[in-house]
Amino acid sequence: MxxxxxxxxxxxxxxxxxxxxxxxxxxxxxxxxxxxxxxxxxxxxxxxxxxxxxxxxxxxxxxxxxxxxxxxxxxxxxxxxxxxxxxxxxxxxxxxxxxxxxxxxxxxxxxxxxxxxxxxxxxxxxxxxxxxxxxxxxxxxxxxxxxxxxxxxxxxxxxxxxxxxxxxxxxxxxxxxxxxxxxxxxxxxxxxxxxxxxxxxxxxxxxxxxxxxxxxxxxxxxxxxxxxxxxxxxxxxxxHNSTYTFDYNKKYGDLFDNNEKLQLSNKDIMHEEPIEETPLYKELRKYRLDKSREENVKPYFLYSNLQLKALVKAKPKSVEELRKVNGFGNVKCERYGKDIVEIVNKNCRKD
Incomplete structure (x- = not known):
């Protein structure tokens, strides 16, 4: 060090x-x-x-x-x-x-x-x-x-x-x-x-x-x-970060007779399906909180909410797969990798 x-x-x-x-x-x-x-x-x-x-x-x-x-x-x-x-x-x-x-x-x-x-x-x-x-x-x-x-x-x-x-x-x-x-x-x-x-x-x-x-x-x-x-x-x-909403009609004029079709398309594109209620997300969040209290650090020192979502999407089945998730380098994988992978695999078996 x-x-x-x-x-x-x-x-x-x-x-x-x-x-x-x-x-x-x-x-x-x-x-x-x-x-x-x-x-x-x-x-x-x-x-x-x-x-x-x-x-x-x-x-x-x-x-x-x-x-x-x-x-x-x-x-x-x-x-x-x-x-x-x-x-x-x-x-x-x-x-x-x-x-x-x-x-x-x-x-x-x-x-x-x-x-x-x-x-x-x-x-x-x-x-x-x-x-x-x-x-x-x-x-x-x-x-x-x-x-x-x-x-x-x-x-x-x-x-x-x-x-x-x-x-x-x-x-x-x-x-x-x-x-x-x-x-x-x-x-x-x-x-x-x-x-x-x-x-x-x-x-x-x-x-x-x-x-x-x-x-x-x-x-x-x-x-x-x-x-x-x-x-x-x-x-x-x-x-303070927000989602930028692009005004297509302002940019290109009143193009669309079927605005409902456009709005549906944008809704499908611009919004991810929420994953905060999945069992895997909740268990990984609980692990983060418990571990942060044990080490007397802020929870985001382990991983941020965005990285937590990335974990849930990637579902790494091994430490090597975990290394491919952005934000999980050698130090974090050595400290927390085994626990995270165990949580992922347990939840995948339930599915």
Missing amino acids: GFFNTLKEVMTNKPSTLREPTFLKEFNENNDKLKALEEVLKVAPEEKHKQIEQDIKLLSCGIVGEKNVAFELKNSHMPILILHDLYLKYKDLTAQIDFVVINPRFLLVVECKNMVGDIQITNSGEFIRYFKGANGKTYKKEGMYSPIVQNERHVELIKDILKAEEEFGEHRSSLIKHLVVAANSKTIINSRYAKKEIKEHIIKHDQLINKMKELVDANKDGYWFTEEKMYSIANTLLK
């Missing part, structure tokens, strides 16, 4: 269990909005198909970009908590956030952009996109809204939420950082003339791990989060 983890245990009197990247809100390629758009395409009039197909293409590219970022985070080998695809609502404000990454030394808000074309950032902070043909000549250029400005607004909303929930005061606000990550490996970013404060907030996805390590090194002597505080912050943000 390193000095940092030893010190943390002495100060908090609680074991440090976080050794590796852990998703508390998982990345999922089976995007609900993409499924919904595909359903909309089936019932929309033909004259709207081109627009909807273009939106499906853009969304699909975005999912690929987020997958690239999720891959980097999973392979960072850093003690981080990760929340993917948050739709935060606070007072009159909302924000769709691709990733929030929480480390003892930083809270990082990541805006993932699967940018197409060459991107130039001017001295004044403008973003200009250049489209080039097969011969390398530019055939089109256009301005684009600054993703850095967009992400700065996300940061302010997160600060407001965490301050209102008394997670930390102004002195720890400096731990909140933000990055725009270009997730398309073919994207060329020309930031030659951009100011330093712009350059340091936009990177390619393959630079993300090194950037996070730089953030840790830059704050070695500053404020930091205990592991308990990391989980508390994550759960506070999840408490």
Whole structure:
């Protein structure tokens, strides 16, 4: 165990269990909005198909970009908590956030952009996109809204939420950082003339791990989060997370004669069947509570509610299968794996 983890245990009197990247809100390629758009395409009039197909293409590219970022985070080998695809609502404000990454030394808000074309950032902070043909000549250029400005607004909303929930005061606000990550490996970013404060907030996805390590090194002597505080912050943000409802008629006009058909389709797509009442869920929850009391730690130190649902869905029949469930690495599998697998197998025999 390193000095940092030893010190943390002495100060908090609680074991440090976080050794590796852990998703508390998982990345999922089976995007609900993409499924919904595909359903909309089936019932929309033909004259709207081109627009909807273009939106499906853009969304699909975005999912690929987020997958690239999720891959980097999973392979960072850093003690981080990760929340993917948050739709935060606070007072009159909302924000769709691709990733929030929480480390003892930083809270990082990541805006993932699967940018197409060459991107130039001017001295004044403008973003200009250049489209080039097969011969390398530019055939089109256009301005684009600054993703850095967009992400700065996300940061302010997160600060407001965490301050209102008394997670930390102004002195720890400096731990909140933000990055725009270009997730398309073919994207060329020309930031030659951009100011330093712009350059340091936009990177390619393959630079993300090194950037996070730089953030840790830059704050070695500053404020930091205990592991308990990391989980508390994550759960506070999840408490303010909502389901984004896409208004198809607002986007594409009054397309549907049979709104009942669309609503039924969306209901089927957007809502998972609840599993909280299943015997397996209840027994795994009881085990988590009993074990957390025995070890004098918070229940979510063992596994979060989202990870609990993932367990129920995966039903791992062995410790090796349990390792494939996100959030259950070597440490958790060694401590709790045998018990969890025994609970799963017992419930499966009952079924």
